[in-house]
Amino acid sequence: MGMGKNKCLTKGGKKGAKKKVVDPFSKKDWYDMKALAMLNIRNIGKTLVTRTQGTKITSDGLKGCVFEVSLADLQNDEVPFRKFKLITEDVQGKNCLTNFHGMDLTCDKMCSMVKKWQTMIEAHVDVKTTDGYLLRLFCVGFTKNGTIRYGRPLILSTNKSAKSGRR
DSSP: OSSOOHHHHHHHHHOOOOOOOOOOOGGGHHHHHHHEEEESHHHHHHEEEEOOOBBBHHHHHHOOEEEEEEEHHTTSSSSOOOEEEEEEEEEEEEEEEEEEEEEOOHHHHHHHHHTTTTEEEEEEEEEEEESSSSEEEEEEEEEEBBBBBOOOBOOOOHHHHHHHHHO
């Protein structure tokens, strides 16, 4: 047997049969995202999801999706540094109903709060509410912006800041 081309594959090969080019967006549907009722603006935006195909159902693909939205967008505010995380809990028709999933501050806001010659004290606690929800609360504090005796800046040692964070 000689080296070279495999003639069995090239004889009746893929001369005219090319793969069909299909637009991927033709297989997708747009869904409206609805925020909590307590917020001023209910429509957050739209999301894209692949249509139901076989055993894969679109509503199952949307449930559990987390969306991050600025509080300024939800309340027509001018303060854009607070971000809310909303999780999709239910799909009704073309609407995704969301619930609160968390809150965060933007990186630039966190960086602007940290200053020289101050100590940042962080603490967190897990709280269980009367209706069964488990909340993890975080608190961030800073030492006073000033000087103590002898003109030295007020900086806590690591041990002292850890103790005050545990309280």
